[in-house]
Amino acid sequence: MAITVLERPPRLGPLYRAAALRRSTGSTLPDRELRLEGVRVDLAHLAEYDRVCGFRLSDELPATYPHVLAFPLAMALMTADDFPFPLLGLVHVANRIDVCRPLHSGETFALSVRAEGLRPHERGTQLDVVATAESGGEVVWKDRSTYLRKTGKSAKSDKSDRGEPPPATAVWRVPRRTGTDYAAVSGDRNPIHTSRILARAFGFPKTIAHGMWTKARCLAALEGRLPDAYGVDVAFKLPILLPATVGFEAQPHKTWRFAVHDRRTGKPHLAGAIIEAD
Known part of the structure; x- marks a missing residue:
């Protein structure tokens, strides 16, 4: 799998405009991974996230917080020309997060996102978007979001x-x-x-x-x-x-x-x- 290292976080505005115009383009997932290094936590943003989601203010990151940090990379991957489905219309049906150890706001992370596991489902097609966070050269957090592209009738x-x-x-x-x-x-x-x-x-x-x-x-x-x-x-x-x-x-x-x-x-x-x- 090819790895594309980004110089800066993708801008979400253009990605949403791309998402609005996308149509189905293929039947295979992109064979590449997006990677962003040197990611730091904005403490004001973390505090606002804690407030919205109900967490206590803490130096330790909530398990779900790196998902937000990796979201722009996932958007960039899922709105690119080689992604087979339009983003609008995909249904987020499941999510699995693995915390390998406590993560802290003062750490620097390398984030990676890829898509895998394209498979049939009784209501259409499923796929996984997998994100990881590394710190100090080791994987410290993993996230697997499962999406459904509906083509059949709902049960x-x-x-x-x-x-x-x-x-x-x-x-x-x-x-x-x-x-x-x-x-x-x-x-x-x-x-x-x-x-x-x-x-x-x-x-x-x-x-x-x-x-x-x-x-x-x-x-x-x-x-x-x-x-x-x-x-x-x-x-x-x-x-x-x-x-x-x-x-x-x-x-x-x-x-x-x-x-x-x-x-x-x-x-x-x-x-x-x-x-x-x-």
């Missing part, structure tokens, strides 16, 4: 997803501005999160919360109870329509299993687990 919802809501460890009120606040701090300005009119154009009655915001909010709720090295694997279920009231449930199971559901209907939004490091 009918399971009736077990409906009915009485399960018990909740905590109840969160998610305000309408969550979409725009997270878009500002993450760079992920997909209009389904920020514009009610454009969200409707994509089939949503309201704007929806980012899946990675929901994952981050869950980890914030478990802050101080996680090991130094661990994996956190989540599946994104039904979107959170903003504003919303949701229930968060967390149960110890070796480490933790957790979920987010609609507080009124019990419909699932996210299911996840903390996985012990090997």
